[in-house]
Every structure is written in structure tokens, then in C-alpha cells.
Amino acid sequence: MSLIPSFFGNRRSTVFDPFSLDIWDPSEGFPFSSSSAQETTAVANARIDWKETPEAHLFKVDLPGLKKEEVKVEVEGGSVLQISGERRKEQEEKNDKWHRVERSSGKFLRRFRLPENAKLDEVKAAMENGVLTVTVPKEEVKKPEVKAIDISG
Numbered sequence: 001m002s003l004i005p006s007f008f009g010n011r012r013s014t015v016f017d018p019f020s021l022d023i024w025d026p027s028e029g030f031p032f033s034s035s036s037a038q039e040t041t042a043v044a045n046a047r048i049d050w051k052e053t054p055e056a057h058l059f060k061v062d063l064p065g066l067k068k069e070e071v072k073v074e075v076e077g078g079s080v081l082q083i084s085g086e087r088r089k090e091q092e093e094k095n096d097k098w099h100r101v102e103r104s105s106g107k108f109l110r111r112f113r114l115p116e117n118a119k120l121d122e123v124k125a126a127m128e129n130g131v132l133t134v135t136v137p138k139e140e141v142k143k144p145e146v147k148a149i150d151i152s153g
Helices: 034-039
Strands: 047-051 056-062 071-076 080-087 106-113 124-128 131-137
Touching: 056 080, 071 131, 080 131
Parallel strands: none
Antiparallel strands: 047 056, 056 131, 071 080, 080 106, 124 131
């Protein structure tokens, strides 16, 4: 994962990350961008950490306030991990007076191309305290057999 900060906000750049399938929206963050574009990318900046251990690839996604029923984890096309969901807007009552609205709402979709050593049939996901953890086990890497060759002469 690229850790190069983006010039467009506090987002991390994925330009150099061959596994990320995120699409950069050039109108993101500008006041004139359409509300429908803002709705579909409102939670698109759901923060994801991807860590590789000797046994697995671990994805941790911050999804505060969402229930596991509102989130979908899928493996698409045999090599793409897709995490999606939607945070719905709170119902407005006629007598309510909002002073500040900072929490985002809308749909989110994040996609990651998984390496060839991922065991796609053993992917597991768990949600605890607003953090989704997706575990993608890795196939054991077989070490090449080394055979000593006698040198004659």
C-alpha cells in the first residue's frame, strides 16, 4: 500500500499501489461537485488498513455506527476483494433544528486485487466495535528444494 500523502485532502494516494482498485474522483472535495457524486463517495473514504502476515492478509475497516447487516464482503472474479455498504441519513423531523452535520452518509465501495497466494475459499469476516476485519489466508510458500552438486576434479 502506498503511504504517499495526496495533495487532494488527507487521503492516501493509491496511484502507485498495484493492488488498489480505488478510482480517484477529480471533483472530490470541491464545493461545486454534484450531491449525487458526494453521496456515492461520502463514505468511500472509509479507512482501510491492509496488513500482510506470514499466514494471511488482514484488512481492517473503520465503520463506526454500521451493523454487520449493512456491510457486504465479496470476492469478485476470483481475485478481487470487494467491501461495500451504506450508511443511511438520519430521519429529519419537522421540529428538529440541526446545528452541525459532520457525519457522512451514503454508499461506499472499496476493491482490492488480491495476490495469487490468497486462499479465496477460506476468507473470513468479523465485525466488532465498528471495525470490520477481513482475513484472507495465504497458501504456504513451498521453499524450492536445494540439491547440492558434487564438484569433480
